[in-house]
Amino acid sequence: SQDVRRAAAAALPKVAETGDEKAISVAQALLKHQNAGVRLTALEALVSVARKGSEEASVEAVAACLEDDADEVRAAAVQALGKMAPKGSKKAIAAAATRLRCKFS
Incomplete structure (x- = not known):
């Protein structure tokens, strides 16, 4: 059920070390729920579990959330990019800029 999946996602940062590949993989998969x-x-x-400057797959997964149907998910994705992407990340900047153009053009 969605309650179980949400509880599992919430538990990940409490049980996994930063950078834990399995926890990162589970969180990335749940981004598509x-x-x-x-x-x-x-x-x-x-x-919480990905490192700042994380591997590209995590940044890409978060960037994809910028197109989410839910406002709260899109807003959280913008904040997450700021926390996860390496400073000066062209991919993160492009993703955020694309999102801004979609909303304000």
């Missing part, structure tokens, strides 16, 4: 609450919790978990 149909329920916005699960996606939001997974996004928060990913920020």
Whole structure:
């Protein structure tokens, strides 16, 4: 159920070490869940378990959340990019800029 998945996502930062590949993989997979609450919790978990300057896959997964249907997930994705992407990340900057153009053009 979505409650179980959300609880599992919330537990990841409490049980996994920073950089734990399995926890990162689980959080990334939950970013595609149909329920916005699960996606939001997974996004928060990913920020907690991924390292700043994380591998590209995590940054790409977060950048994809900028296109989420749920406002709260998109807002959390913007904040997550700021926490996870390496400073000066062209990919993160491009993703955020694209999102801004979509909303304000």
